[in-house]
Amino acid sequence: VFAGLMLSFPSYAHIFYSNGGNQTPSVFIEQDTTKTNRIVLDVKGMTCAGCEASIEHKVGLLEGVKSVDAIYATSSTTIEYYPSKVNQSDIIDAINETGYKVIDDQKTSSTITTDNGNVSFYKVPLVCNAAPTIGCGSRAKPVLNDFENSESVDEAWLNRAGTVIAVVWSEPDFMTRRNLINQVFTKHKVNASELLMDGYAENLESFQAKSDWLKGSDVDKLSKEEAGIIADQILVSIKKKSSLSASDEAKLKDKITEKFYDFFLNFESMKDLGNPESYKARLSEIKKFGDDLIGSDNMPTVDELWSACSSAAKSCDHQGCSASCKIPKG
Known part of the structure; x- marks a missing residue:
């Protein structure tokens, strides 16, 4: 007994x-x-x-x-x-x-590192597919917004690399904090883990200097950058088929960037963000614009544009990152 x-x-x-x-x-x-x-x-x-x-x-x-x-x-x-x-x-x-x-x-x-207990750091897989050196703004924004809409949180930040989220707390109770963390990360299917000891100290130093950290909706800047990178990759495909004047190239880049940036800001669900058909719909609009600008014979097909800028993001699970166009190695 x-x-x-x-x-x-x-x-x-x-x-x-x-x-x-x-x-x-x-x-x-x-x-x-x-x-x-x-x-x-x-x-x-x-x-x-x-x-x-x-x-x-x-x-x-x-x-x-x-x-x-x-x-x-x-x-x-x-x-x-x-x-x-x-x-x-x-x-x-x-x-x-x-x-x-x-x-x-x-x-x-x-x-051991100490502070006033109001900042926590969480390792997250929010790296942008199109640009592996920056975070995915469209993926991170809903997460940050949910944190900032809580009365328990003063601010929520993403580091530029898309690997760490910082939460500045107004709520001192650790159980309340833990419950909110589980709720938000589970809702958005983000596999996160809290950074402690050396990881905490390293990020606290960077965060206090506010170097390469973006707060809340400021991550839209990363989405704009991602859209520009996709535009550059699509232009490579177009220029393989026809010569472009500097003026036409600039107009095409502006249009492509505009279309994808608008999509990253206004997608309806995370399923859309990870759906190749969502990107092909934008490529279809871009092709029509290009047909009118330089002639249909000089523009690749939609499938050719998609093939040039993406491998359908097979390495992405559509949960930890977006399924945006990937730049081929080399």
């Missing part, structure tokens, strides 16, 4: 830690306007919800700890605390006393 109780401990461990470490200690129920810091620790040995509860309970007892969020799935524990009342060493010691260990605590305590 005893062995059975011990084996099933994870299923009822929360009973012994019902208040958990996420409860603010009673000493801090009064309004406290002092600045808080946040640290994220890698913790070895957590395998269940009972492990999380044990750490949250132990650390939550420390005077000066505002909140604790242990996650066994990522082997991490996030602590928000008042540095004037408790230090990082005390927090690390408290975790180690539970039997779970902060990984390389000497190294961690000196390299």
Whole structure:
């Protein structure tokens, strides 16, 4: 019987830690306007919800700890605390006393990054197919908008490379944050993971400088850039069939860019964004414009234009990125 109780401990461990470490200690129920810091620790040995509860309970007892969020799935524990009342060493010691260990605590305590706890970074697969060096604005915009429309978020940003989303929080509660993150990324089928430790520090430095980050609808600039790259690739196909004057080339490029930029801003669903027929419909309009400008004999067919600028994006799952035209290697 005893062995059975011990084996099933994870299923009822929360009973012994019902208040958990996420409860603010009673000493801090009064309004406290002092600045808080946040640290994220890698913790070895957590395998269940009972492990999380044990750490949250132990650390939550420390005077000066505002909140604790242990996650066994990522082997991490996030602590928000008042540095004037408790230090990082005390927090690390408290975790180690539970039997779970902060990984390389000497190294961690000196390299840990702190801020006021209001920014989180998430690794995302939002790289543009047409231009692998930039993010896909049309894919990222709905995600950023959903974050910014939430009362829990002040701002949402995408780095220019399309690999990281930064969320600036107005909501201090970590469970509320986690629920919103799951809701938004699941809705838009974005496979995201939170960046911790070194990944957090690296992106925080870049984000604070606001170098190569775009906020909310500013990612439309990436869509405009993507449309221009597609236009350049289509022009290569047209010029293989006929010589173009500088004036005609400029008019064609403007028209192609306009058509695709409009599509990236106004597509009806993510299914349209990943549907080759959506792109062929724009190519059909571009061909008609080109027929009138330089003559139908000098314009490739719609299928030739599509073949020239895309391989139907076979490497794209239409979930992590758009299915826009891909530039052939070389």
